Every structure is written in C-alpha cells, then in structure tokens.
C-alpha cells in the first residue's frame with residue numbers, strides 16, 4: 001500500500017493534519033502507540049460521566065479560525081473554568097482577581113488591592129523579572145506568591161520558582177475585577193459527549209492503527225513481504241526520542257493520575273478543579289469530572305494529579321521550557337529541519353508548552369503550506 005502521509009500520533013495535531021490532508025484527497029495512515037485516540041485530550045465515559053483520562057482539558061481560544069474549525073466536529077457546552085485554590089483550610093478563587101485579594105487581605109476595592117501589591121512588590125522588585133518568583137511577586141505581591149504559587153509550582157515543576165522561566169506564570173490572568181474566569185479568551189467550553197467523540201469525527205474515514213509505535217511499525221515494515229510506503233511522515237512524538245536521544249535527553253514533567261469512583265457521593269468538592277497549593281499535599285489538584293458537564297452521571301469520579309520528573313517509560317506530559325532545555329531543543333530542531341520528508345509537530349514534536357488551540361492552529365498552518 002502506498003500512502004501520502006504516515007502520521008505518528010492520534011492527538012489533536014495528528015488528527016487535525018490527517019483531516020485536512022484527507023479532505024485534500026491525500027491518503028493517510030495514522031498510528032499511535034496508545035490503544036486510544038485523542039492523545040492527552042482522550043476522554044472515556046464512566047458511570048455516565050466523561051472522564052478526562054489524561055488530565056482536565058478545557059478548550060479556550062481567541063482564534064476564530066480554530067473555534068470555527070473545532071465547532072465543525074463537536075458542539076461545545078458553556079463551561080467556564082473557575083478553579084478554587086486550597087491552602088490548608090483556606091479557600092481562594094482563581095485566577096488572581098478581586099475575590100482572591102478580598103479574601104487574602106479583607107479589602108473591597110481595586111485601589112486597596114493595588115496598594116497592597118505595590119507595597120509587597122517593592123522589596124526585591126525588578127523591572128524585567130528574570131524568573132517565575134520575581135514575575136509572580138511583581139504581579140500579585142508576596143502573600144499570594146507564598147500561599148498560592150510557591151508550593152504549587154515547586155510540586156508541578158520539581159524546581160524552585162527562581163529556576164523557572166517567568167512566562168509560566170504569565171499564562172494566568174491577574175484582574176482587578178470580581179471575575180473568576182480562568183481564561184481571557186473569547187471562546188471557551190467542553191465538547192458535549194467528550195473529546196474522544198470529537199476526535200473520532202475528525203478521523204472519520206481515515207485509517208488508524210492503535211497500539212502501534214513508530215519504531216515497531218518501521219521494524220515490521222522493513223521485513224514485511226509487502227512493505228508500505230509513504231511520501232512523508234508527520235511526527236508528533238517527543239523530538240529527542242525520534243533521534244534516539246543522540247544529543248542528550250530533553251526534560252519533561254510527568255504525571256500520575258489517581259482516579260477514584262465514589263458511588264455514594266453526588267458532589268465531592270462542588271467544583272471541577274480544586275488546586276492544592278501548599279507544598280505538604282503531594283498532589284497539585286483534584287478534578288471532579290461531572291462538573292465539566294454540570295453534574296450529569298451516577299455518583300462521582302475524581303482524579304488526583306501527582307506530578308513527577310519524567311523517566312524512561314513514563315508519559316512526557318509537559319516540556320520544561322527553561323534555558324537549558326530550550327538550548328538543547330534548538331540543536332534537535334536543526335536535526336529535525338534537516339530530516340528529509342519528516343515534519344515535526346505538536347506539543348512534543350516542537351517541545352513547546354502549547355494549549356490545544358495553538359496545536360490545532362499550527363496543524364492548520366502546516367496543512368495550508370503542505371497541501
């Protein structure tokens with residue numbers, strides 16, 4: 001069999017590119033080493049609840065092209081992410097906004113909040129924050145940094161805030177209004193019926209082989225009596241793994257998901273996401289999946305998320321975009337650019353802390369260029 005594209009990875013990058021290529025009349029084969037489609041957005045229905053098997057995924061974007069695109073494959077509900085941060089027995093609203101400031105300092109007006117933050121950031125203030133700690137203190141002051149950021153970030157990234165890039169905390173809005181929406185984007189929601197159904201529609205009519213790693217596939221193909229051939233490969237796995245780590249290992253953060261079904265509990269925590277921000281709780285957050293769909297289902301399913309350093313055999317969930325890794329990645333990128341007829345894409349293929357919308361936008365861009 002002859003294919004135009006072998007697409008490695010049935011996540012959002014692979015599925016978007018495959019859909020565009022198939023619609024342009026190209027013959028595609030999608031493979032994934034996992035037994036399921038969707039990559040990290042994969043959901044599975046359990047007890048009438050769509051469970052986000054690889055961590056909570058809330059779709060949000062300001063890119064109309066991307067929103068229109070995904071809306072062609074799913075109807076989105078009107079879920080708005082408003083996580084709660086729990087520090088010991090204290091509860092705060094996220095992202096950092098007037099509700100957070102009011103609870104922290106017993107104040108009511110934006111002016112009072114600004115005054116306290118200005119006061120707290122004076123000490124050690126730098127015009128151009130060089131790391132996450134400096135950036136956080138200059139945005140929200142020391143109290144919030146100490147209670148809501150320091151411990152959580154250390155658990156999530158396994159590094160001190162002084163060793164992490166400032167951009168990580170700039171993902172979160174800081175607002176001087178009483179608005180708990182975690183995102184500033186124009187469009188937001190969860191696909192009704194789950195992400196897996198959405199990706200299934202994206203891949204409809206396209207050949208997909210699950211439980212098939214690229215390495216095994218190539219090995220078997222090489223000794224097959226009727227080998228399959230491809231004009232090009234789209235590779236969405238880890239770029240350093242593709243090159244067999246010949247320049248060294250890129251670092252990733254991994255996660256362990258501890259899922260629990262509570263048949264007799266209708267509502268465990270009253271919110272989809274509760275972040276545990278103190279260093280002495282080993283997990284970063286608890287997700288209660290039914291709240292992504294406003295409480296459907298029997299009983300409830302919760303997932304605790306435990307971060308850890310990636311080691312061989314683990315799933316690499318987050319690239320660690322600090323200076324050391326970015327520098328090593330730039331060397332891998334040179335190899336990747338020189339690799340004939342292989343295109344690297346997606347969060348792992350280009351080693352970037354991308355959200356779903358950025359992944360889809362980059363796959364659409366590639367498709368426009370390529371097809």
Ligand code: FAD
Pocket residue numbers: 008009010011012013014031032033034038039040041054055056057058059060212213214215236237238255317318345346347348354355356357359
């Ligand atoms: P992936 O989803 O990682 O897909 C890559 C696929 O390639 C995987 O299925 C993998 O099995 C397969 N693969 C890898 N190597 C090989 C190989 N050698 N052979 C065969 N197959 C291979 N984004 C948001 O916008 N909103 C959120 O709320 C959000 N929450 C997140 C929460 C968590 C815990 C995580 C980890 C990420 C979150 N994201 C979120 C980011 C989002 O998951 C990614 O942007 C998106 O899923 C990346 O898609 P992808 O196709 O690039 O990669």
Ligand code: UDP
Pocket residue numbers: 085094148149150152153156168169171172275277
């Ligand atoms: N963060 C934090 N406390 C929180 C939530 C987030 O300190 O309660 C910091 C942390 O460093 C995290 C970053 O903000 O890695 C980005 O948070 P986001 O929720 O975007 O992370 P993701 O959902 O990608 O894991």
